[in-house]
Amino acid sequence: MLKRLNPSQWTPSCAAHLLNRAGFGGPPSEVQALYALGLNRAVETMLSGSEDDDMFPPPTITEPKDLYDEMRAMRSMTSEEEKRAAQQKARREQAEQLRATRAWWLDRMRYTVYPLREKMTLFWHGHFATGVEKVRAAYLMWQQNETFRARALGSFRYLAKEVSRDPAMMRYLDLQQSNREKPNENFARELMELFLLGEGVRYTEKDIKESARAFTGYRIDPQRGAFVFQKQQFDPAEKTFMGRTGPYDGDAIIDIILDQPESAAFIARKLWVFFGSENPSATLVQNLGAQLRGANYDVRSTLREMFLSEEFYSPRVVRSQIKSPIQWLVQTSRVLEAPLPSQQALEASMSQLGQVLFAPPNVKGWEGGRAWISSSTLLFRYNLAGYIVSGKAPALDGFRRAAGSVNIPLEKIAPADLRGNPEALCDAVSNRLLNSRLEAAERERLIAYLRERGRKIDDPSLRDFLYLMMSTPDYQLT
Amino acid sequence: MNEPTFHTRRKFLRTGVLGGAMAWTLPVFLEKTFFALDASAADSAVQTMTGKDSPILVVLQLAGGNDGLNTVVPFSDDAYYKARPRIGIAAGNTLKLNDQIGLNSRLSKLRGLYDSGELALIQGVGYPNPNRSHFRSTDIWQTATDSDKFDRHGWLGRYFDSCCGGEDPSVGVSVGRETPLAFSASVPKGITLARPEQFRFISESASNPGATEDLFREMNGMDSSAGEENSGGSVQSLGGAGAMVGGDTMDYLRRTALDAQVSSDKILEITRKVRSSASYPGSQLANSLNLVARLIAGGMSTRVYYVSQGGYDTHSNQSNSHDRLMGDLDAALGAFVADLKAQGNFNRVMVMTFSEFGRRVAENNSGGTDHGAAAPMFVLGGGVKPGIYGKQPSLTELTDGDLFYNVDFRSVYATVLDNWMKAPSEKVLHRKFQTMSFV
Numbered sequence: 042m043l044k045r046l047n048p049s050q051w052t053p054s055c056a057a058h059l060l061n062r063a064g065f066g067g068p069p070s071e072v073q074a075l076y077a078l079g080l081n082r083a084v085e086t087m088l089s090g091s092e093d094d095d096m097f098p099p100p101t102i103t104e105p106k107d108l109y110d111e112m113r114a115m116r117s118m119t120s121e122e123e124k125r126a127a128q129q130k131a132r133r134e135q136a137e138q139l140r141a142t143r144a145w146w147l148d149r150m151r152y153t154v155y156p157l158r159e160k161m162t163l164f165w166h167g168h169f170a171t172g173v174e175k176v177r178a179a180y181l182m183w184q185q186n187e188t189f190r191a192r193a194l195g196s197f198r199y200l201a202k203e204v205s206r207d208p209a210m211m212r213y214l215d216l217q218q219s220n221r222e223k224p225n226e227n228f229a230r231e232l233m234e235l236f237l238l239g240e241g242v243r244y245t246e247k248d249i250k251e252s253a254r255a256f257t258g259y260r261i262d263p264q265r266g267a268f269v270f271q272k273q274q275f276d277p278a279e280k281t282f283m284g285r286t287g288p289y290d291g292d293a294i295i296d297i298i299l300d301q302p303e304s305a306a307f308i309a310r311k312l313w314v315f316f317g318s319e320n321p322s323a324t325l326v327q328n329l330g331a332q333l334r335g336a337n338y339d340v341r342s343t344l345r346e347m348f349l350s351e352e353f354y355s356p357r358v359v360r361s362q363i364k365s366p367i368q369w370l371v372q373t374s375r376v377l378e379a380p381l382p383s384q385q386a387l388e389a390s391m392s393q394l395g396q397v398l399f400a401p402p403n404v405k406g407w408e409g410g411r412a413w414i415s416s417s418t419l420l421f422r423y424n425l426a427g428y429i430v431s432g433k434a435p436a437l438d439g440f441r442r443a444a445g446s447v448n449i450p451l452e453k454i455a456p457a458d459l460r461g462n463p464e465a466l467c468d469a470v471s472n473r474l475l476n477s478r479l480e481a482a483e484r485e486r487l488i489a490y491l492r493e494r495g496r497k498i499d500d501p502s503l504r505d506f507l508y509l510m511m512s513t514p515d516y517q518l519t
Numbered sequence: 520m521n522e523p524t525f526h527t528r529r530k531f532l533r534t535g536v537l538g539g540a541m542a543w544t545l546p547v548f549l550e551k552t553f554f555a556l557d558a559s560a561a562d563s564a565v566q567t568m569t570g571k572d573s574p575i576l577v578v579l580q581l582a583g584g585n586d587g588l589n590t591v592v593p594f595s596d597d598a599y600y601k602a603r604p605r606i607g608i609a610a611g612n613t614l615k616l617n618d619q620i621g622l623n624s625r626l627s628k629l630r631g632l633y634d635s636g637e638l639a640l641i642q643g644v645g646y647p648n649p650n651r652s653h654f655r656s657t658d659i660w661q662t663a664t665d666s667d668k669f670d671r672h673g674w675l676g677r678y679f680d681s682c683c684g685g686e687d688p689s690v691g692v693s694v695g696r697e698t699p700l701a702f703s704a705s706v707p708k709g710i711t712l713a714r715p716e717q718f719r720f721i722s723e724s725a726s727n728p729g730a731t732e733d734l735f736r737e738m739n740g741m742d743s744s745a746g747e748e749n750s751g752g753s754v755q756s757l758g759g760a761g762a763m764v765g766g767d768t769m770d771y772l773r774r775t776a777l778d779a780q781v782s783s784d785k786i787l788e789i790t791r792k793v794r795s796s797a798s799y800p801g802s803q804l805a806n807s808l809n810l811v812a813r814l815i816a817g818g819m820s821t822r823v824y825y826v827s828q829g830g831y832d833t834h835s836n837q838s839n840s841h842d843r844l845m846g847d848l849d850a851a852l853g854a855f856v857a858d859l860k861a862q863g864n865f866n867r868v869m870v871m872t873f874s875e876f877g878r879r880v881a882e883n884n885s886g887g888t889d890h891g892a893a894a895p896m897f898v899l900g901g902g903v904k905p906g907i908y909g910k911q912p913s914l915t916e917l918t919d920g921d922l923f924y925n926v927d928f929r930s931v932y933a934t935v936l937d938n939w940m941k942a943p944s945e946k947v948l949h950r951k952f953q954t955m956s957f958v
Contacts, residue, residue: 125836175652240669319768361768403654408671411771415698416688416779417711419772483738490734505731513738514772 064156090155105266306330587894628853645924676704789817
């Protein structure tokens with residue numbers, strides 16, 4: 042067990058940190074409300090949001106059956122031209138539906154009362170990375186996303202098995218093409234290397250080959266977009282895997298892998314890196330892994346352990362993480378109490394910032410950390426901040442078409458009584474945006490800047506001020 | 520501190536070899552940065568003056584998998600026409616290089632460079648156990664690893680790491696939205712820009728633009744009028760005991776912010792001042808190469824430029840679209856070469872094309888081609904030993920329907936590194952690959 046934080050050390054900035062990491066941050070009022078609950082209840086609140094409170098009608102996506110009929114109709118077309126036109130139309134529709142699905146998910150992250158579930162959904166998306174460029178069906182990506190959401194904080198054992206039967210994943214890693222004559226090793230390899238164990242840990246090339254035979258017979262019913270098991274394609278013979286022998290199927294292989302202590306440590310480490318800090322100590326990983334294993338891979342109990350730990354609130358962790366592009370976008374909207382930018386602006390931003398939902402760079406997912414920041418993405422973050430607070434669009438394709446600017450409730454961010462008080466205004470804004478106080482010299486400089494703007498800070502000056510504070514290295518951290 | 524060195528650095532910062540208003544009261548990490556910058560600035564000054572002693576590499580990616588067989592057409596081989604009854608290009612419709620192969624008819628400028636001895640063609644380039652995923656295969660080309668190995672760092676990034684000790688952020692410039700994996704390095708260098716006019720902090724202050732931009736620069740380590748107090752973390756954690764937070768991560772962010780700003784100033788200045796000495800067509804690739812030519816003319820100390828042309832994933836009805844791509848490629852490269860020659864920089868520059876894979880030998884049922892394996896590469900420039908290298912792979916002895924490679928692409932990289940960039944390829948590629956004689 043990790044050493045717990047003494048509840049007396051629980052402060053508003055601890056609450057802000059919990060809200061940032063277990064969710065996507067929030068305005069001072071939300072931080073205050075979470076703080077008021079005290080450590081234990083605050084953590085339980087984050088862990089136990091109710092699905093019923095969260096109503097987001099699903100995006101409009103062509104159902105597999107209709108898509109299947111469309112494809113069949115296309116295949117029977119005799120005129121090349123007609124066929125091409127139909128294909129183009131289908132491609133356009135799929136692309137549009139995918140954009141709608143991204144917007145739908147971002148909207149959930151922005152407005153959900155259960156942010157940890159969305160955050161874990163994002164974690165699983167990066168962990169079991171699946172890219173639409175190969176899956177080529179918005180419905181399957183959405184369906185996988187719903188699986189991640191439904192199992193977000195549940196049993197990792199169960200989720201891993203479900204993912205092996207997830208049609209999007211099956212397409213992405215060629216599982217649906219694998220059969221007893223020619224077992225495809227793509228999935229089996231990534232299962233161990235990226236999903237359950239880590240490269241070269243405890244397994245050999247022979248184990249990959251043997252386990253590939255266990256994952257045969259997995260097929261997709263194209264009319265339902267659902268998993269079906271085709272017994273004739275399954276290899277029922279004995280497999281020797283990680284020193285054991287038996288007529289294993291895919292689930293049995295997953296169980297054997299999860300029996301390895303390294304597996305629990307691997308997942309625990311990845312959870313800590315995502316929620317906590319980049320370089321956890323070996324002891325911490327070992328303890329957290331033992332906890333996860335002891336809880337039979339129940340993710341919720343491991344998250345609880347993390348969020349209650351002293352280490353999680355230590356200076357090594359707090360404000361040490363570079364916001365992912367998605368975190369940046371959603372957290373910015375949440376702390377400004379503003380809507381998300383338009384769909385076009387979001388699309389252009391995700392692509393410029395290097396994190397397009399449903400399109401991770403490869404099966405390893407997003408690298409994260411410093412990889413988010415290049416000279417170009419950092420400048421883009423700055424200019425995007427300018428767009429959000431002032432509506433001045435960067436001269437970029439996606440933004441030229443972007444409708445309108447983002448409506449920011451300036452009166453909420455700086456009520457009348459703060460407009461004539463530069464010190465209080467500076468503190469309020471830095472607390473809202475950075476959840477921390479500025480260093481004295483920098484605070485003085487910003488206050489001087491506000492003073493130069495006259496006795497009362499008007500809206501344009503306030504926008505400049507927000508823009509400035511968001512165009513800093515500090516703002517990239519959470 | 521050694522006074523003369525300090526003096527030099529001050530002078531350097533004042534004169535602003537690398538950009539506008541720089542300050543010299545700097546936080547610790549900036550001190551480190553600028554000590555190194557100083558050394559590399561000396562290099563860059565020499566480069567700019569002599570203009571001759573630093574070779575430049577331009578990597579041109581043909582994204583999507585270029586159809587090598589319709590780029591360099593093996594017209595003497597019947598198997599070609601058998602495999603491609605619809606999309607095969609007739610012998611008379613190619614620009615013949617010899618009695619066996621001819622270039623796509625749209626590649627007339629490249630043909631001219633071949634004739635004038637400034638172009639090398641390398642046939643049958645690929646790698647063992649080819650991967651047919653765009654992404655994976657692109658990664659393999661960018662990291663120069665075996666096809667079953669992953670590397671976080673790209674081959675150009677490893678070149679920056681091991682051979683560009685200075686801290687000049689613009690040692691690599693990628694034109695486009697994303698930093699290519701090839702640039703990924705353990706000490707990140709290289710900048711990425713789509714259009715120079717966006718590569719800046721857009722100060723849109725309504726009330727007081729100058730003051731806002733000044734303060735922005737200050738907060739991003741560009742100015743130090745706030746004094747030494749600014750060193751260390753500017754934000755302290757409330758959760759902790761006031762220890763500096765972010766640590767290296769904060770250093771990294773500040774450094775990137777500074778790199779971006781320093782190069783942004785310089786790039787904007789150059790692109791405002793330098794005009795092209797040739798007329799370019801309107802394609803995106805032409806725009807990218809135009810920008811590269813202006814940056815070269817403006818005296819950037821950049822060693823590697825990276826540009827790309829997309830659209831090569833020709834699964835259906837490819838004849839027209841592939842010809843158009845070839846035409847765009849040829850026109851853009853033609854203008855770029857003319858521009859460099861007019862500048863007098865052609866002998867410093869080498870352009871190398873690559874694509875993640877070639878395409879299937881046999882056309883598919885939609886008049887297109889599916890993902891394949893080996894394909895040709897072009898290398899052109901004043902320092903190229905012209906000719907045809909490697910050999911055309913057999914069209915009948917295939918592996919899974921694809922051409923078998925006879926030149927490992929890393930031999931091409933090794934040649935460019937060793938013989939052109941004067942960088943030890945073994946260190947960069949983690950292995951000794953046989954070099955070729957095109958440089």
